[in-house]
Amino acid sequence: KVIARMIREDEIDILVELSGHSADTRLKTVALEPAPVIVKWVGGLFNTTGLKSVDYLITDHQETPAGEEEFYTEKLVRMPDDYICFLPPEYAPDVAALPAKEKGYITFGCFNNPTKVNDEILEKWAEIMNQVPKSKLFLKSKQYDTEVLRERIIETMKACGISEERLKFEGQSPHDELLGSYNSVDIALDPWPYSGGLTTCEALWMGVPVITKPGPTFAGRHSATHLHNAGFPEWIVDTWDKYIEKAVELASDTGNLGEIRTGIRDKVEASPVCDGERFGAHLSKAFREMWAQRVKGYEENLPEGEWQDHIDITPLDEEDYSRSKNQKDAMDQVDEIESDFLKKETKEVAQKAKNIINGNGTSNGHASHQNGASKKQEEPDTYKIKTKDGVTICTPPDLKMMTPYVLLE
Incomplete structure (x- = not known):
């Protein structure tokens, strides 16, 4: 309820929910309908949220093929490409040569959460091996x-x-080491019925082909949409026989597999999967379409559940895309002005937080003395930040840290 009140007070127009049915979920807050438009996107999403308070679900034509609408309480907003955009980490290692050429045998791999690895998929992997x-x-x-x-x-x-x-x-390791481990994998095998998502994008970025058989729900089609939009539809199959056949086929020709490996990263990078500006322009269009429906609902006094409708986002043409980029450049200038203003205000509030502590002695409760007599104000090792609810929050006095900066802002 507190979070819902904060959202209402901040006058959020479109609220995007990212936790879904996962640990520490905030769906109880979403059920209170704290914003005029509520959208579900990625995170803890198996199919539908099942909440009437969620108006839309961002998806695409691979994740939710035509005819799936009846299985969702939300209206579907289908993006023209992938429903997500992948930003490869700068620290990702280079793609190494095919490990099979050095080792003399094929290494299949799966770096997905093992809760997705059930006996049925293990039996299929055993057939391949x-x-x-x-x-x-x-x-x-x-x-x-x-x-x-x-x-x-x-x-x-x-x-x-x-x-x-x-x-x-292999167990837990730093992310760069995890990515480097793909240099020991020749072919990635996708789990079923819950497919890989980010794991599939990372495998492709590291030059490893991924074979998938889409599952029956949204959660089972992540790999299919990533592969389709990255330009590798040939690795998407619709039967177990084809799944096994495709894995064996790739494994049987290491020369061809090595050539495929060297070209995957470049192809992914040039695809819509990694085109952030294109994705952002389409997402902006989607939000505007949602808001237009909400406004029309207000104007026509339509009841809840009747003003929303499914939305198909058409790809932007070059003229629309150019206009979108110009709008983005203008907004960047506004953001810079606002950022400078906020930085100035934040520093002023930060100074007040320092003064509160210095007025009461140093943060550990002991006064400082110089030359045995005069008191000296020291830099505090804590900010005391009071919220409008009267709660005082203590943070490190470092504006480069997210928590103190956001709270002071």
């Missing part, structure tokens, strides 16, 4: 630090004819 002699399976995720989880997978694979020696597990 049984058809690719000496091949190995590399599974990496922080949960693999748990022995019980590893044992479950080992026993399942043994029952399918795959020995423990052909399985490799």
Whole structure:
């Protein structure tokens, strides 16, 4: 309720929800309808939120094919390309040569959360490995630090004819090291029915082809939309036989697989998946369409549930795209002016926070003395920031840190 009140007081027009049905969710706040338009986008999203308070769901034509509308309480906003945009980390390692050429065997891999790795998909992976002699399976995720989880997978694979020696597990590691681990993978196998999302984008960025069989829900089609929009529809299959066949086919020609590997990153980078400006222009158009429907609903006095409708965002032509970029340049200038103003105000508030502490002695409660007599004001090691609700929050006195900066602003 407190968060809902803050949103209303801030007069948010369009609220975008990103946690969904996940840990520490804020769906109870969303159910209070704190904004005129509420949109669901990424995060804890398996299909629909099931909440009448959520007006729209941002998706695309691969995530929710035609005919899926009846399975959603929200109206679908279909983007013309991918429903997300991938920003590759600057610290991502270079794509290495095909590991199979050095090792002499194919390494299949899956770096997805192991809660997606069920017995059914393990059996399919075992069928692939049984058809690719000496091949190995590399599974990496922080949960693999748990022995019980590893044992479950080992026993399942043994029952399918795959020995423990052909399985490799790795647990948690820094993100750059995780990305570097793809240089030990030849082919990535997507889980089912919950597919990879960010994991698929990262695998492609590291030059690793991903084979997927889309699942029956939104959560099962992430890889399909990323592959489709990155320009690799040939790695999307609709049956298990084709899934196995495609994996074996790629594994059987290491020369071709090596050539594919060297070109994947460039192709992904040039695709809509990594085109932030294009995505931003389409998202801006989507928000305007949503707001137009909300305004029309007010004007015609339409009840809740009747003013919303499905939205298909058409790709911007060159003229619209150029106009959008010009608007962005103008907004950048406004943002710079506002940013300078906020920085000035923030510094003033920060100084007040310092003065509160200095007026009461230093932050540890002891007064400082110079030459044994005169008191000296020292830089505090804490800001005391009072909110309008009368709560005092203590933070480090560093404006380069997000928390004190936002609170002071």
